[in-house]
Amino acid sequence: MREDFLHYVWQHQYFDKTDLRTADGEDIQVLRPGHRNADAGPDFLNARLRLGEVEWNGAVEIHLRSSDWARHSHQTDQKYDQVILHVVGSHDADVARTNGSLIPALALQPRLLPELLARYQALVEAPVVAPLPCAPLLNLVPEITKTMMTERALLERVEAKADVIMTLHQHLGQDWEATAYHALMAAFGFQKNGEPLARLAKAVPLAVLRRHRHDQRQLEALLFGQAGFLADNEETVADEYIQDLKQEHEFLRHKYGLGPAALLVHEWNYLRLRPANFPPVRLGQLAGLLHARPALFDALLTAQSVAALTEFFQAPAPAYWRTHFRPGRPGKVPSLGKSSIDLLITNVVVPLRVAYARHVGQPALVESSVALLSELPAEHNQFTDVYEALAFAHRTAADSQGLLSLHKSYCAPAAACTAPSVAACCSNPASPGESSTGHFT
Structure with missing residues (x-):
């Protein structure tokens, strides 16, 4: 088992929640698992949990074993003082914040279906067929439609x-x-x-x-x-x-x-x-x-x-x-x-x-x-590079912003872009009155 598998399981809540309790026997209710953190600090931020009768807002840290907390020196790092739950594969040690207060632990391994790990491993090891599911069929889409x-x-x-x-x-x-x-x-x-x-x-x-x-x-x-x-x-x-x-x-x-x-x-x-x-x-x-x-x-x-x-x-x-x-x-x-x-x-x-x-x-x-965006040079990042390689126009920041929106709002969601349906990515998937969400990048 790898730690990124536990990240996946926690993010999507793919585990048995029957009689969910901490290692110390306290009831747990997951109200919000939080969002992945790509920077220094805990793995999931802005989580919301009910532990016993108390509702907590904070962070969740994930390790294969509880003792990894000390191996990674989190007990001396104040960034981890916001952790409200330590999610682990197996619980082998109590851990504490910098002020000495203990952090509740949840052991996931006993709550996982064996076939889930097998399916996850198969997905991880599967060869990448195309950068986008609809890439093989993009040649069927007229340039004017893509533009x-x-x-x-x-x-x-x-x-x-x-x-x-x-x-x-x-x-x-x-x-x-x-x-x-x-x-x-x-x-x-x-x-x-x-x-x-x-x-x-x-x-x-x-x-x-x-x-x-x-x-x-x-x-x-x-x-x-x-x-x-x-x-x-x-x-x-x-x-x-x-x-x-x-x-x-x-x-x-x-x-x-x-x-x-x-x-x-x-x-x-x-x-x-x-x-x-x-x-x-x-x-x-x-x-x-x-x-x-x-x-x-x-x-x-x-x-x-x-x-x-x-x-x-x-x-x-x-x-x-x-x-x-x-x-x-x-x-x-x-x-x-x-x-x-x-x-x-x-x-x-x-x-x-x-x-x-x-x-x-x-x-x-x-x-x-x-x-003004057409006066700025194109941005280059992991998302825009994919579309540029697939021959989408990418000359200015206006193109970059359009491609980022195309990817994040239409092509990235699992149900929005499948190989049999190029239209989901490059046609008109939403009604004229609908709008997508956007975030500053």
Whole structure:
């Protein structure tokens, strides 16, 4: 048995739930198994369970044996303090969080059907026939059909992202400037750290930042202090710049009643990130942007070209964060790269403008905003590469976004794309009134 098999079993809940109990005999009810985590930390996040009479929200960690917890040194890693259930093949040891509290365990091996493992192993070892189930029949689809479906998928993806912006806009009291601020903060995380940066935006209200936008040092103190990056350690205790920011943060947080740091250092993700993408680097670039561009929304709304938007995002970071990858750790840091700026335009600027255009009834602004994607170069990733290899047009970011939507909304779901039915992927599988869901990438 392999650990990824247990991931599969837990994700799809393919095990006997009769009289489900922990190793200590406590009743378990799985309300939500959580979603897979591809970064450092527990295997499944945002799980919801009922243990006995208490409902828990947190993470689930999976191992072949309970003792693997200690072998992987999770008992000293604060990222694993959020684990509420340890799902294992076999239970051979009690495990605890960094504070010593025990974590309930669920042993799955006695609850698995033998034929399930055999079927899973056969699927894993089966040769890959085609990158997509419908690939062998794509030559039957006219080019105009593929082009029209990709364009439709692009518009659905942009509309879905605009819907996310509109929901944010409603939650922020219909304040477009605050909406732009929150959207940019989350997007600067570039997937790996989007969630912590979104939380930071809530912890440092725009109304507070507006009062200090002309003082870059105070902006840094607010952002880095609430992000938890000013905590003393062996690298920062002798760093005069960090100590000065820490003192300023203490003054400002008491002044505005912000409380202590909203995040802890271990809540930021560094796994598989280049130093240029480290969270403190991105936060330094945000501080420079907020200082140099006091009217975010107006600038993003009125920019007439990709060149103008690129210039907007090239605001220099504070000097310290151009020479430090982390607090107290020197190094030459490059400025925000063109590819990162292109992603910000794709995932923030275009949806923000489309959401505003829909809100005020300006269809021409929708068209001009979507047209910006045709000025950006194509993205290349594991999904778009598949379609490019199958001769789909892939010249600009508009093509990339359409192909991503085509894959995630139509071709990826198991029931949406089968070899006998090319139309499921490349025709008109949904009625005109239906729309797909979209996520920032």
